[in-house]
Amino acid sequence: MPDRENDSPAPTIRDQAARWVTRLHSGDWTDEDRRRLDAWIAQDARHRAEFDRVRLAWERLGRFPAAAIPQMQAARGRETRTRILPIAASLAALFVTGVLAALWFSAGQDEGTLYSTARGEQLSITLADGSLVQLNTDTLLGVDYDGRMRSIHLEKGEALFTVAPGDERPFQVIAAGGEIRDLGTRFSVRREFDEVAVVVLEGAVTVKTSQSAFRRPVGVGERIGFGPSGRLSPVERIDVEAATAWTNGRIVFDNVTLAEMARQVARYHDVRIVVEDPASRDLRVSGTFRTDDLAGLIET
Numbered sequence: 001m002p003d004r005e006n007d008s009p010a011p012t013i014r015d016q017a018a019r020w021v022t023r024l025h026s027g028d029w030t031d032e033d034r035r036r037l038d039a040w041i042a043q044d045a046r047h048r049a050e051f052d053r054v055r056l057a058w059e060r061l062g063r064f065p066a067a068a069i070p071q072m073q074a075a076r077g078r079e080t081r082t083r084i085l086p087i088a089a090s091l092a093a094l095f096v097t098g099v100l101a102a103l104w105f106s107a108g109q110d111e112g113t114l115y116s117t118a119r120g121e122q123l124s125i126t127l128a129d130g131s132l133v134q135l136n137t138d139t140l141l142g143v144d145y146d147g148r149m150r151s152i153h154l155e156k157g158e159a160l161f162t163v164a165p166g167d168e169r170p171f172q173v174i175a176a177g178g179e180i181r182d183l184g185t186r187f188s189v190r191r192e193f194d195e196v197a198v199v200v201l202e203g204a205v206t207v208k209t210s211q212s213a214f215r216r217p218v219g220v221g222e223r224i225g226f227g228p229s230g231r232l233s234p235v236e237r238i239d240v241e242a243a244t245a246w247t248n249g250r251i252v253f254d255n256v257t258l259a260e261m262a263r264q265v266a267r268y269h270d271v272r273i274v275v276e277d278p279a280s281r282d283l284r285v286s287g288t289f290r291t292d293d294l295a296g297l298i299e300t
Helices: 013-024 031-043 045-061 070-077 085-097 099-103 258-265 294-299
Strands: 113-116 123-126 132-135 140-145 150-162 171-175 178-182 186-192 195-202 204-208 216-219 222-226 250-257 284-290
Touching: 013 031, 013 045, 031 045, 045 113, 045 140, 113 132, 171 186, 178 186, 195 204, 195 216, 216 222, 250 258, 258 284, 284 294
Parallel strands: 150 171
Antiparallel strands: 113 140, 123 132, 132 150, 140 150, 150 186, 171 178, 178 204, 186 195, 195 222, 204 216, 250 284
16 A cells, blocks of 8 residues: 555645644744744755745735635634644745735735845846835835835845836835835835844935834935834935945945944854953954955955
8 A cells, every 4th residue: 555645745845834834823932943944944045935925925824814715714713723834834824825926915916926045145037017125134015016106014134125217106115114116216225123224335225114203215325224213214325335235246335343343244144253352242243244245354
């Protein structure tokens, strides 16, 4: 008699990611689960990218009524139970049948498209309207185009946007509850957790959060930021070339602490640099380094 288990196709990376995400939302998450997940992610850069995609899908699907998606309704009904495989199967089925693609965003030429980069990776994409997006290391964003609006959802990381002219639909980037609206421009947005920084290279943008009474204009060579509180920082002049040096494979430090330098380097490499000496953490560092030359940077 054939061994049905052995005859079954091996789970894809997406299937495995779905199991991890549903386990994460099961209510039975443990420290051992965290260690096993970290080990699985470390095996292959594709694991991290797919885990982020599935986790974002789960969060986005939570905005729909459960009754609208039978598989999701069944999965949610089991979330408090200890058996997790039926939930993973339900979520995986959503991907296989294309339900996610249909429901992720409203109809549009770029609906539901996700783009991501692994740690140390960069990617350039051209959207349907001709706009160019350059993704920096460890970035995840979704594209939501419809008949009224061109929206980009920056979930984490950093991206540089060169917006194509001639399209009457407003172009905006949504990050951590804030909206960055294009006024015919080239600008970058960086999100680390719920801290967001916006830099304008050409043209201008407006920035608005839940705590801002109006859209704050930001012009060429200027930067603005906001955090979890939604309060906008003062607009400041900056060195645009240094702020976007990553597009040329470089990272520029201008009088930053050694601890901050170590944190920034870790964005590009699967390493954790620890400055053990408390006195050394506040040492100031300046210089330009290649993002792909970890050994050279540490030696320097």
